Amino acid sequence: MSWDREKMCLRASKELKDGDYVNLGIGMPTLVANYISQDLNVTLQSENGMLGMGPFPLKGEEDADLINAGKQTITSLPESSYFSSADSFAMIRGGHIDLSILGAMEVSSKGDLANWMIPGKMVKGMGGAMDLVAGVKKVIVLMDHNAKDGSPKILNSCSLPLTGKEVVDLIITNLGVFEINNGIKLLEYAENVSKEEIIKKTGAEVLFTN
Amino acid sequence: MYKKNYKKIYNSPEESLKDILFDGMTIMSGGFGLCGLPENLILAIKKSGVTNLSVISNNAGTEGFGLGLLLETRQIKKAISSYVGENKLFEKQYLSGEIELEFNPQGTLAERIRAGGAGIPAFFTATGVGTVVSKNKETRFFNEKEYVMETGLVADLAIVKAWKGDEAGNLVFRKTARNFNPIMATAGKITVVEVEELLSVGELDPDQIHTPGIYVNRIIKGDNYSKAIENLTVREK
Numbered sequence: 001m002s003w004d005r006e007k008m009c010l011r012a013s014k015e016l017k018d019g020d021y022v023n024l025g026i027g028m029p030t031l032v033a034n035y036i037s038q039d040l041n042v043t044l045q046s047e048n049g050m051l052g053m054g055p056f057p058l059k060g061e062e063d064a065d066l067i068n069a070g071k072q073t074i075t076s077l078p079e080s081s082y083f084s085s086a087d088s089f090a091m092i093r094g095g096h097i098d099l100s101i102l103g104a105m106e107v108s109s110k111g112d113l114a115n116w117m118i119p120g121k122m123v124k125g126m127g128g129a130m131d132l133v134a135g136v137k138k139v140i141v142l143m144d145h146n147a148k149d150g151s152p153k154i155l156n157s158c159s160l161p162l163t164g165k166e167v168v169d170l171i172i173t174n175l176g177v178f179e180i181n182n183g184i185k186l187l188e189y190a191e192n193v194s195k196e197e198i199i200k201k202t203g204a205e206v207l208f209t210n
Numbered sequence: 211m212y213k214k215n216y217k218k219i220y221n222s223p224e225e226s227l228k229d230i231l232f233d234g235m236t237i238m239s240g241g242f243g244l245c246g247l248p249e250n251l252i253l254a255i256k257k258s259g260v261t262n263l264s265v266i267s268n269n270a271g272t273e274g275f276g277l278g279l280l281l282e283t284r285q286i287k288k289a290i291s292s293y294v295g296e297n298k299l300f301e302k303q304y305l306s307g308e309i310e311l312e313f314n315p316q317g318t319l320a321e322r323i324r325a326g327g328a329g330i331p332a333f334f335t336a337t338g339v340g341t342v343v344s345k346n347k348e349t350r351f352f353n354e355k356e357y358v359m360e361t362g363l364v365a366d367l368a369i370v371k372a373w374k375g376d377e378a379g380n381l382v383f384r385k386t387a388r389n390f391n392p393i394m395a396t397a398g399k400i401t402v403v404e405v406e407e408l409l410s411v412g413e414l415d416p417d418q419i420h421t422p423g424i425y426v427n428r429i430i431k432g433d434n435y436s437k438a439i440e441n442l443t444v445r446e447k
Contacts, residue, residue: 046386047316047317048242048243048245049386049388055445056444056445057444057445058444059444061444062439062442064244064438064439065245065246065373065385065387065437066385066386067243067245067386067440067441068386070441071243071440071441072441073441073443073444074443076385082388083388084388084389084390084393084420085268085316085317085319085320085390086323086324086392088320089317089321093321093336112340123313124293124294125292125295126292126315127315128316128317129315130317130338130341130343131315131317131337134336134337134338135336161341162341163341164340165339165340165341
């Protein structure tokens with residue numbers, strides 16, 4: 001047993017605090033928006049140039065001029081604002097965004113992140129990922145603990161080209177929650193996950209305090 | 211009130227580009243994905259047959275849309291972009307060596323264009339430090355943090371899409387179709403803009419103008435916007 005995608009997103013949503021400005025990456029991180037507590041005032045940023053991202057539109061109400069960074073149709077909210085790509089990344093680079101949740105292919109025990117390129121395969125580009133990890137105050141990686149072939153994604157050092165060096169603060173996987181702070185420390189086990197399973201499935205030394 | 215004779219208005223995309231285009235030129239093209247694309251101007255560039263282009267654009271379009279149209283005719287020699295996924299034709303031409311590609315992180319690309327338009331030749335950013343992006347570039351420490359030097363970008367021509375514009379070239383963008391358009395308008399040696407609504411001066415509120423007319427050399431009213439949606443996503447009631 002471990003966390004399924006829903007439980008991973010739910011756990012990631014607990015990292016959001018009242019008043020936070022948050023950027024959610026493409027894929028599973030986008031789904032975290034569905035689990036944000038109604039009691040919290042959280043503003044979502046979309047790096048193509050919007051603050052205050054609303055839900056997906058109802059069918060027939062989509063607007064081609066209103067999309068998110070994943071090119072999905074979205075809606076606005078009463079508090080929304082639009083701005084240029086330069087203003088958007090000034091916000092990101094300038095440290096005004098509190099939190100970013102991204103996916104990853106590899107994370108090292110030093111917090112290095114690789115999530116944009118596999119050499120030998122067609123390269124799509126880094127988009128805004130390098131800017132986000134370099135500028136946002138807190139970076140959380142939300143990913144499966146292991147690749148599809150079972151190989152570990154948390155490693156002593158990344159083998160893939162980096163997106164950022166020493167940038168990740170927290171990793172949430174199907175096996176638990178890990179903090180990066182002079183090495184990797186387990187903060188929380190997922191349901192019915194043992195210390196032995198984590199050791200077996202991780203490519204770096206993990207510090208356990210419980 | 212005095213009346214000026216505004217000379218920025220052109221009657222068609224072809225006419226607005228006629229004496230500007232040349233082989234081997236650098237063109238900035240606004241838009242993010244398929245959102246806020248200068249559709250009519252891209253089509254006119256395609257029709258012109260101008261070739262060996264270097265294009266600066268966040269994406270490379272998709273098949274049949276945006277800069278994808280100029281890939282079909284092999285008019286592009288080099289692309290400076292942050293993300294070119296979702297385009298099989300680009301992939302094919304890149305892998306066969308027909309197209310040269312320079313990836314920039316999206317925020318670095320945006321700032322390079324902003325800097326270019328603002329007369330700033332270079333700047334330092336933390337984005338890309340310790341990655342392939344900072345390879346062979348000057349790095350420097352400020353307050354014990356490492357930064358990489360990136361250069362400003364300008365282009366022979368910037369093609370821009372706005373929602374509304376007036377005779378003086380003042381522009382207003384709509385929602386997330388703004389994206390790279392206003393900064394590219396500042397960084398073209400010549401900037402040509404297409405708008406959905408072309409207005410007389412006085413019809414736009416000066417307090418609400420996103421791009422002042424000084425950056426706009428030529429303006430046309432665009433037609434037949436496809437406004438394609440790349441990733442239609444809807445919710446249940």
